[in-house]
Amino acid sequence: MAVRKNQADLTATEKRNFVDAVLELKRSGRYDEFISTHNAFIIGDTDDGERTGHRSPSFLPWHRRFLLQFEQALQSITPSVMLPYWDWTADRTPSSSLWADDFLGGDGRSGDGRVTSGPFAFGSGKWPMNIRVDGRTFLRRSLGTGVRELPTRAEVDRVLAMSVYDAAPWNSSSDGFRNNIEGWRGPNLHNRVHVWVGGQMTTGASPNDPVFWLHHCFIDKLWADWQRMHPKSGYLPTGDTPDVVDLHDTMKPWNDVTPADMLDHTKFYTYV
């Protein structure tokens, strides 16, 4: 069975294989298609209009499918590669091995935020910003500047304890597990991590930073943890909700997969 691991537990070879596969997707142009897709949904998803990838119940199954597609693209380069997850409640400082030069590289430098070390640094020549919201062509980070602290385990546990998946009006003002983990309400988990990393991670083109995938992989794991804690709580809503993806509605852009298809991650991978 395919296993997704904590990034802190990866071997040197696993890190290298992951990085090399990501760089190859970038070189071939396939990586940027993922950025474009994400950016299009970020712009198109609105609280009082159609919403699929964000600020809606399908935030979790949409990103589960998006990550699966990216993971499959990586595996077309190196079949053994799996997405790792970043538990930011545990590895919560810029000195974490996540940010070492043999993996994602370090913080941005002061002044312009440019990442200057690791495989994704501008100087490597292998990580151009082709899909961007401003003129800067280098990966940027500003770890812990936009917000000082990453979410704590206690904050995560508080959100995991919420037994209702989602609630009307099914957007950024909702109560329930989904909006609290997304971060528009409550202690702010997912959104806050984007802000903590800074740089492109704060923009609609956030997959420009490879840490996007490790962050969302942990969000995906937390959804799996929540399902195990609340076996009687299902995805909501289950039908006839305008502008919102119901349990058995297909999701754009794939149009052949529903939230129901995404509920059981063990069909695809397990977590350790």
Next chain:
Amino acid sequence: MSRPTRRQVLHGSAAALAGAALAAPVAFADTAAAHPADGHGQAAGDEPSGGHEMPMPFDEMYQGRHIEGWPADEEGGQNGGHHSSGSHAEHRAGQAGPHDGMDFVVRIDNNDLHVMRNADGSWISLVNHYETFTTPRALARAAVRELQGADLVPVVTG
């Protein structure tokens, strides 16, 4: 949803005070660098958007950048010379309906910054997409700080 009149916006004083207090650390950061471009921009633009009131237009220099904003469907007005076509082009093609009249155009040095209003009346931009701001003006100023002099470019959504 009916759009409030300007008078309703101006008289939303309770919400305005609460919003202003929340917005203050961001909206008034680096005020020494902020030079109102005209007489009415500075005060009017700080009207918060609490609830569903449409914020007032603004037009100022902030940290050396020209930031301006106005309701997207406002005809004529201070920015009548350039319409919001660029901003709307970034939306899904032909999008209208519930957002009509609720959108706000924000520009930095004449380039469109895509912005969005949340259900609670707060705002986000494409540059700061995971944190909310009380007003489009606060959002524009945050974007200027984030851009560090870089120009916005037209959004590619594939």
